[in-house]
Amino acid sequence: MATLDGIGRSMAGQHPSLKWAYLLIAAALMIEMVVFIVGITVGVLANDYYSNTKGLRDAGEAGLLSDLGTIQAIPAWLEPLKFLGVATFFAGISVVLAIIIKTLQTRGQAMELALPQILGTRASATSEEA
């Protein structure tokens, strides 16, 4: 059975699970930053590769084939990584929403216990005045 004091204590400070949500959001933000940095690297490589004539590119001279392989291979995992970042955001947001549900339940309990006490005090004060 919850008590007002217990609820008051449990509501003090930050919700313990909120730090997991912050962690997930920070991880997601970092994933997207990593994707962007890798994207810049691929961009630099693509810029070098496509500066060569089509003849050279098709002949695959001077490591051009290796560059092409890298340009084509990186998006194969970079694309899913982008969505992993978005999924991590959704996970973080879900954790916060779950905390909101729990907090609303506890707040309801607090109202259930506090309001009769507050209104009872006021009613007795009014009858004393009368």
Place this chain on the structure above:
Amino acid sequence: MASQSIMTRGPISASGEPDAVDMTPMQSMARKMWIPFTVMGVMIVVVAFLIGLFSLTPTVSDYFDSSKDIRDTAAAGSDIAGDKASIEATKAWLPGFKFLGLGLMLGGITFLLATIIGNLRVAGGNIQRALGASPQVLKKPMTGHLFPIFMMMGMMILIATFIISIWLATQANDYWDHSITTELNTATAGSGLLDDLSTIQATKAWLTPLKFVGMALMFTGIALALATIVQVLRFQARRLVEIAGGSK
């Protein structure tokens, strides 16, 4: 009780009632802005769909109606080369436009969450007054300071990527409005055409991840706004316990 997190009394309300708690200016602005942002976002996404359906699809269909030989040998300025240029240009700017629409919708959600926080603040103050206690509101937590900043940074990045997308579309249009066999495939090293090609390919490689960075900042803003709601709800429950305990 953590008294340093509590600010006694909010600003006086427009009604001039003493002790009344009102929304902050940012929350009042958010209350007005969430509808335009959401509507503009939806409109942009719908327009992007219609452009894909009624402009891009017929052009792609026309272009691929011709054989590969005809497509590759089509001269600069011809209808077929024009179709190719139009397809590549649209593919360059349309995703940026869609992301801008999604960004506006996420901005609308952030404004909506700020409005919820404002309503919690006002309702919390009113309940405290109705119970005969002096209204107290939570001092703006760090998450409350940060979420509008993240939202604005995300929005600015998405606007910037859209502007870059338009520029990229002009580059793509210039490049592809040439004969593939006689001009594009025979472009010499250091020529303007090869420069355009390398610029287009390089920009494409980092522009899509940058759009996701913009979205990531918007999502961070939303998560921080939700965390602010958690803190406000916890404060209000704590305050109720305080009032019941007799410390008004």
